[in-house]
Amino acid sequence: MTIYNRNNKNLRITNLSAIQLFVICLVFHLLLLFPLNHSALEAAVSSGKLVTSLPGFAVQPLPFHLETGYIGVGGSESSTYGNDSVNDHHQLFYYFVKSDRNPKEDPLVLWLTGGPRCTGLSGMAFETGPIYMSQVEYNNGSLPTLTLNPNSLTKIANMIFLDQPVNTGFSYTKSSHDSKMSDTTSAKNTYEFLIKWLIQNPEFQSNPLYISGDSYSGMIIPLLVQDLIRGDIILNCQADNSCI
Numbered sequence: 001m002t003i004y005n006r007n008n009k010n011l012r013i014t015n016l017s018a019i020q021l022f023v024i025c026l027v028f029h030l031l032l033l034f035p036l037n038h039s040a041l042e043a044a045v046s047s048g049k050l051v052t053s054l055p056g057f058a059v060q061p062l063p064f065h066l067e068t069g070y071i072g073v074g075g076s077e078s079s080t081y082g083n084d085s086v087n088d089h090h091q092l093f094y095y096f097v098k099s100d101r102n103p104k105e106d107p108l109v110l111w112l113t114g115g116p117r118c119t120g121l122s123g124m125a126f127e128t129g130p131i132y133m134s135q136v137e138y139n140n141g142s143l144p145t146l147t148l149n150p151n152s153l154t155k156i157a158n159m160i161f162l163d164q165p166v167n168t169g170f171s172y173t174k175s176s177h178d179s180k181m182s183d184t185t186s187a188k189n190t191y192e193f194l195i196k197w198l199i200q201n202p203e204f205q206s207n208p209l210y211i212s213g214d215s216y217s218g219m220i221i222p223l224l225v226q227d228l229i230r231g232d233i234i235l236n237c238q239a240d241n242s243c244i
Contacts, residue, residue, distance in 0.1 A: 054131070114213065115215065117167070198235075
């Protein structure tokens, strides 16, 4: 099997189970940070937790600040499914990495991965985040290893990687009716997520704000920025006040 990275170099993996096993270990490690039962999981909504270690990464504790958590959204919408009234029925999972340089003053970047429904973990571990897989050959089912990304945007910016829309990655919904979601609803949920995250983290409200991403996120970002411009909360948007 051959995987092509962003620099057009080949990463040859002779045993597919190595990748599968690594992903299982990483997911299991992250899930340990939050309870698996719904009642306990809902109690963790709108709270972040510091991650100090990752499987496959040689340096422990992590040499960067990584926080993961859930924020509930959808509370401003009235349910269209029967007579049920559901508040914050979508739970969006995020990864937050502080800037290595100056978190208090460096830009805040919300990074949306494409797909749709590609997890924010791919952005953090394979694209612009602080880690990536080592470019070595793996044999006999050995686990892939993680290494620092020398070109990470987290060297100069605070980064939020978001599992969106709902049911992407670790994000989930309390409603059984929300298996399908439009781009406009996804953008509104992301807008609500960002506003709530900034309320919970007021120290970043004055930082320059950028909304970025790749692939299909180009369909969501303009809708999200439109909501930000029309919203009541004044943010420090950059790029001619468009945030993009």
